[in-house]
Amino acid sequence: MSENILELRDVRTYFPIHKGFLVKRQTGAVRAVDGVTLSVRQGEVLGLVGESGCGKSTLARTILQLVPTTGGAVILNGRNLGEASREQMLASRRDLQMVFQDPYASLNPRMTVHAMLAEPLLTHGICAKKDVQSHVDELMRIVGLAPRFARKYPHEFSGGQRQRIAIARALALRPKIIIADEPVSALDVSIQAQILNLLSQLCREMGLALVFIAHDLSVVRHISDRVAVMYLGKIVELGPALDVIDRPRHPYTRALVSAIPVPDPGVERGRQRIVLAGDPPSPINPPPGCAFHPRCQYAVAKCREGVPPLVPAAPSREAACIRLAELP
Amino acid sequence: MPLLTVTDLRTHFHTRNGVYRAVDGVSFAVERGETLGMVGESGSGKSVICYSIMGLVPQPPGRIESGSAVFDGVDLLRCSPREARSVRGKRMSMIFQDPMTSLNPYLRISEQVIEPLLIHENISKKEALGRALGMMEAVGINDAARRIHFYPHEFSGGMRQRVMIAMALITRPELLIADEPTTALDVTIQAQILDLIRKLQRELGMAVIFVTHDLGVVAGLCDRVQVMYAGRIVEEAGAAELYHSPLHPYTRGLQRSIPALQPKGCDLFTIPGLPPDVSKPIPGCAFAPRCGFATDACTASVPELAEASPGHSHACIRMRAGEITWDA
Numbered sequence: 095m096s097e098n099i100l101e102l103r104d105v106r107t108y109f110p111i112h113k114g115f116l117v118k119r120q121t122g123a124v125r126a127v128d129g130v131t132l133s134v135r136q137g138e139v140l141g142l143v144g145e146s147g148c149g150k151s152t153l154a155r156t157i158l159q160l161v162p163t164t165g166g167a168v169i170l171n172g173r174n175l176g177e178a179s180r181e182q183m184l185a186s187r188r189d190l191q192m193v194f195q196d197p198y199a200s201l202n203p204r205m206t207v208h209a210m211l212a213e214p215l216l217t218h219g220i221c222a223k224k225d226v227q228s229h230v231d232e233l234m235r236i237v238g239l240a241p242r243f244a245r246k247y248p249h250e251f252s253g254g255q256r257q258r259i260a261i262a263r264a265l266a267l268r269p270k271i272i273i274a275d276e277p278v279s280a281l282d283v284s285i286q287a288q289i290l291n292l293l294s295q296l297c298r299e300m301g302l303a304l305v306f307i308a309h310d311l312s313v314v315r316h317i318s319d320r321v322a323v324m325y326l327g328k329i330v331e332l333g334p335a336l337d338v339i340d341r342p343r344h345p346y347t348r349a350l351v352s353a354i355p356v357p358d359p360g361v362e363r364g365r366q367r368i369v370l371a372g373d374p375p376s377p378i379n380p381p382p383g384c385a386f387h388p389r390c391q392y393a394v395a396k397c398r399e400g401v402p403p404l405v406p407a408a409p410s411r412e413a414a415c416i417r418l419a420e421l422p
Numbered sequence: 423m424p425l426l427t428v429t430d431l432r433t434h435f436h437t438r439n440g441v442y443r444a445v446d447g448v449s450f451a452v453e454r455g456e457t458l459g460m461v462g463e464s465g466s467g468k469s470v471i472c473y474s475i476m477g478l479v480p481q482p483p484g485r486i487e488s489g490s491a492v493f494d495g496v497d498l499l500r501c502s503p504r505e506a507r508s509v510r511g512k513r514m515s516m517i518f519q520d521p522m523t524s525l526n527p528y529l530r531i532s533e534q535v536i537e538p539l540l541i542h543e544n545i546s547k548k549e550a551l552g553r554a555l556g557m558m559e560a561v562g563i564n565d566a567a568r569r570i571h572f573y574p575h576e577f578s579g580g581m582r583q584r585v586m587i588a589m590a591l592i593t594r595p596e597l598l599i600a601d602e603p604t605t606a607l608d609v610t611i612q613a614q615i616l617d618l619i620r621k622l623q624r625e626l627g628m629a630v631i632f633v634t635h636d637l638g639v640v641a642g643l644c645d646r647v648q649v650m651y652a653g654r655i656v657e658e659a660g661a662a663e664l665y666h667s668p669l670h671p672y673t674r675g676l677q678r679s680i681p682a683l684q685p686k687g688c689d690l691f692t693i694p695g696l697p698p699d700v701s702k703p704i705p706g707c708a709f710a711p712r713c714g715f716a717t718d719a720c721t722a723s724v725p726e727l728a729e730a731s732p733g734h735s736h737a738c739i740r741m742r743a744g745e746i747t748w749d750a
Contacts, residue, residue: 145608252696282463282697283635287679287690294687309608312638316681316690336686353613355638357680359662362642369617370610373578 098133099270099303100157100190105130105166107149107156111378125377126152128327129166131404134271137301139294141318141335143311143350145374149327150307154273157305158192159183171270188218191264195276197256201248207234207259208244214266229266237262237292254285261292271303278313290317311354315339323347326377326385329404333411344413345390345421384415392417424451425597425629426475426514431489431499433467433474436482440701444470446653448489449727452597457623457630459640459661461676462650465697468633470653472599474499476516477506493597512542515590519602521582525574532570535589542593557588560625561618580611587618594626601633616643637680641665646733649673652698652708655727659734667748669736672709674748707737715746 108123126149134140144150155161157168159175168175170186178186194200202210211230215221221229231241237258248256257277264272274293278286294317297304308314314321318335323346331344342348349368356362370389375381381388387397396416407413415421433445445467452458460468473479475491475498491498493509515538518524526534535557536550545553551570558566561584574582583603590598600619604612620643623630632644640647641661648658649672657670668674677683678691695712698704706721707713713720719739727737740746 145610254696283637283676284463284679284693285696287681288692290681291689291692294689311609312680312682316684316686349610353609354682355612355616355636355642357637357641357665357677357682359641359665362638367613367617369613371614373580373611 097136099136099171100132100134100305101167101169102130102132102157103167103169105153105156105168106164107152107161108164122378125327125380127156128377128380130324130327130329131166132322132329132332134303134305136270136303137297138320139297139304139306139318141314141321142305142307142324143309143314143321144324145309145350147374147377148324149377150309150324151275153324154192154275154305154307157273158187158190184218188267189270191267191269191272193257193260193264193272193274193277196280197253197260198248198280200260201256203248206245206247207239207262210259210263211244211266214263218267220267233262233266236265236296238288252285253281254288257281257289258292261289261296265296265300269302271305273305273307275307276309277306279308279310286313293317311339311351323350326374326380328385328401328414330386330415331407331411331413332404333408333413337408337411343407343411343418343421344415345392346386347413349389392421425454425494426452427490427492428471428475429490429492431471431474431491432487433470433479433484434487435484437701443653443700443703444484445474446700447724448650448653448655450648450655450658452629452631454596455623455627455629456646457632457644459644459647460631460633460650461635461637461640461647463635463676463697465652465700466650467653467700468650469601471650472516472601472631472633476510476514476599478516508542511538512593513595514597514599515593515595516599516601517583517586517590517603520606521579521586522606524586525582527574530571530573531577531585534574535570535585535592538589538593553592554588557592558585560622561585561588561591562614563588579607580614583607583611583615584618587615587622591622591626591628595628597629597631598623599631599633602635603632604639605634605636612639619643637665637677638682649676652700652704654708654724654737655735656709656738657736658727663734669730669734669741669748670709670738671713671715671741671746673736675712707739715740 105127106129107127108125110120111122112118113121142150156163163176208230211233212226215226215229234241239258278289296302306317315335321335321338322329323331325346331338331347342351349370352368372389383398383400384402387393402414402416404412404414407418429449431445431448435442435444462468474486486499496505496509498506535554539545539550555566558570563584604615644661647661647664648655651672657673668677675693693712698708706723707725710716710720725737725739727735729735
């Protein structure tokens with residue numbers, strides 16, 4: 095088994111809430127990410143799913159150190175990023191790249207594709223100035239864009255093509271791991287399929303690890319090796335993609351899976367659906383004990399008492415529910 | 423007689439960059455009490471059809487070039503504004519995709535929900551408020567008596583969509599047009615809203631036009647489905663029929679590019695190329711440039727939507743000639 099390229103140990107990211115105009119005092123905190131422990135192996139695709147506001151994107155930003163961590167450690171290739179010096183951080187950034195959700199907002203409209211792809215190459219001294227052209231051509235070919243488009247601006251491309259540019263830019267530094275935050279949510283089905291194929295091909299051929307964040311479980315099931323399900327800043331279930339999505343154990347994962355419409359009228363009409371009541375609770379003032387208990391059909395008094403830890407639920411699977419053994 | 427009959431609708435947008443043929447010759451009918459699904463990728467003209475029927479197309483730049491939309495004997499595209507007002511918003515109403523922007527942030531929910539009643543029915547404000555309260559409870563808003571006086575920002579996305587539905591249904595319309603009502607919502611909230619629409623439809627016996635890009639949502643909700651491409655209908659059939667035996671190459675391509683219907687990890691089928699630019703006249707079948715089966719005859723003239731078997735129509739000349747067979 096290959097080694098872990100990225101490790102998260104009890105990572106917490108809180109955003110303080112201040113009150114008062116002249117004298118500011120902290121009155122609370124949004125616990126966006128609240129104790130996440132995870133690891134990603136070389137060449138592995140880890141899917142991260144959850145509803146909006148569950149902390150998926152904050153976790154991505156925390157891994158990249160784009161927001162300060164409140165506690166815990168993000169360890170990339172054995173180096174704790176929280177304690178790294180500026181130079182060490184710069185070197186680590188090379189191994190860690192990100193693709194954002196909205197390809198209309200994440201590309202600079204005033205830069206040509208060539209300029210966008212050449213910038214990281216020169217900043218990090220990946221290649222000599224005279225070789226930039228050939229590197230850019232190569233990157234564009236890898237993501238399936240004709241190199242003759244290099245002098246065009248983002249507005250001349252469609253959404254799918256822009257997402258390809260964003261992926262090429264992430265690949266420019268030959269990273270070991272890419273964090274993709276909802277990379278296909280803004281795209282149409284037929285274009286989404288092209289980008290999914292591209293991402294899984296890159297992982298296969300370049301041995302790239304990928305953290306794939308999405309809210310669409312069917313997409314995550316398709317592309318991921320392992321899946322982590324998040325609810326209110328915590329991981330509630332973790333395991334191989336097919337197991338977790340086809341045979342979910344945690345009550346929240348069950349509800350999430352049953353909420354996805356299946357594009358087959360025969361299956362869809364006969365299906366028993368678990369419809370969760372209400373909205374996810376606020377991460378400012380999470381419910382005591384298991385954060386899911388107010389919406390959980392299996393909740394008992396004991397669920398309010400302590401935060402359930404992730405415990406082994408089956409071989410290579412973990413779930414955070416104290417009633418796992420008693421659930422039907 | 424169908425409740426709504428749309429015949430040869432053409433809605434074009436005259437802009438500086440040319441004439442965008444957003445809807446280009448669409449005919450369909452909606453029976454009382456039935457649910458018609460309208461599926462297609464972005465830019466295929468599904469929303470513009472709804473806007474045209476509701477009289478929401480901004481004119482200029484939009485112009486309804488031809489066609490009629492007869493609702494219970496009244497042609498909505500030609501009648502006097504007075505006649506149109508007696509139908510729109512009363513016997514026919516619409517809910518929109520984005521619940522965050524379609525409510526007025528300056529007005530309390532109560533004022534917005536009772537507005538259609540005050541306009542269309544001879545009713546006092548007090549009575550209207552009573553009906554609004556009942557409607558708010560029917561759409562599943564707890565503590566409605568207090569919350570009806572809230573402002574939109576005090577509600578979550580799912581709750582706002584419920585308010586939108588309450589507002590649309592308060593006049594007990596015979597036809598509800600739902601334009602991607604769940605696209606902006608999380609899956610668990612989407613499940614709640616779909617359940618709600620289904621329940622209210624049963625109670626009120628209204629017809630629903632449900633616009634979406636998600637074939638899964640269509641499968642669970644709709645009786646009949648029509649697939650749109652570049653402003654035209656390319657295939658129309660019962661939901662089960664369309665799922666089990668799609669005939670048009672585009673429908674088939676769309677279905678095969680959904681991860682949920684494919685074995686895990688395999689390369690997804692992709693439709694090559696991009697949707698056509700509707701600002702230029704498209705000779706013949708709009709899908710021909712992306713279709714693996716296209717011949718010269720396909721681009722010679724626009725293929726008619728015609729019945730292949732009872733209740734199943736498509737617009738592919740090669741399929742009709744028996745030159746394409748799909749292996750099951």
